[in-house]
Amino acid sequence: MRDQFDLSEFLPYRLAVLSERVSKRVALAYSESHGLTVPEWRVLVHLSRCRQVSVREIHNCVNLEKPRVSRAVARLEAARLVDKAESQQDHRLVDISLTEAGRKLLDAIVPEALAVEQRLLSGLSEGDQERLLELMERLHSVLDADPRAAKRSRMDLGDSDGPA
């Protein structure tokens, strides 16, 4: 039992602090060296898996609000890292795809990002790593059952590539 509310023992706070610290460290790999923001990085990474996607697709997959995706894509297009084209099937949609420069940039950044992740995980045995992910998953499950919690995006649930 806790006699006094202590922020530093409050799980949501601890998660926020750890997450922010990790994010900042990883960001060095794409922000400092290559001038990318978090949304831009997420969009690029998502594009590396999906040839052509719409803003909505990205929004659903990488936990970014629609306007954030739209603006990130606009900046990436200005930097010639992605191409935008009106979809032929549905003229409301936009087909977003990596340019050659975008692909090259990713090829340079991804290994750095993975290296940071590897370093992070270096203190954990493989069993520990699985345990950590499993425990995080368990927290998600509670939120999945909570009607007042934000819905989880499709991709984060394990769907590999979206709908057929």
Add this chain to the structure above:
Amino acid sequence: MRDQFDLSEFLPYRLAVLSERVSKRVALAYSESHGLTVPEWRVLVHLSRCRQVSVREIHNCVNLEKPRVSRAVARLEAARLVDKAESQQDHRLVDISLTEAGRKLLDAIVPEALAVEQRLLSGLSEGDQERLLELMERLHSVLDADPRAAKRSRMDLGDSDGPA
């Protein structure tokens, strides 16, 4: 080995997603009902443990940049939830303290926040909870040894109340 970079399996991303989802859920306890922002909430909570503190103190303890603390305190003062007074010992410092209204607000919010945390943890045994914290701590340790990582704030290390 990973043949393709998959954001949804990237630990920093997973941490960010979980943390944000948890934060949003907790925020319902103080944002929706009582109109507080995250920085304001952190400041209030910190004040509940320390009678009188400076902006710097708060900055060091709750992972908020100095300007963010300053502005949060200004808003809280406008809402009559905290008092600001020039320190007598050092005229550069500001003594920030809870008003009676601030204390009452916290008394109303804290149980809600704890309830959310309890619900979150309800899926985990006590052993699991300890394991989760321990694994998170292990990730912090790696960053502690990384010169390019952000430094950890004093309070998050376990120092209960700051310097003598």
Add this chain to the structure above:
DNA sequence: TGACACTCGTTGCAAGTGAAACGATATTGC
């Protein structure tokens, strides 16, 4: 065919943010 509801991506707006610069106060070294 036409009216209605819906979805798409974008944009306007008000608010929040971080980095750097600021005035004011304290401290240090001579």
Add this chain to the structure above:
DNA sequence: GCAATATCGTTTCACTTGCAACGAGTGTCA
């Protein structure tokens, strides 16, 4: 005692953010 330096909290500036509203395109159903 006094200049130089450091620290405090605030503010300025450019930028990002989220929400809501928007115009444009699509689907639905009579």
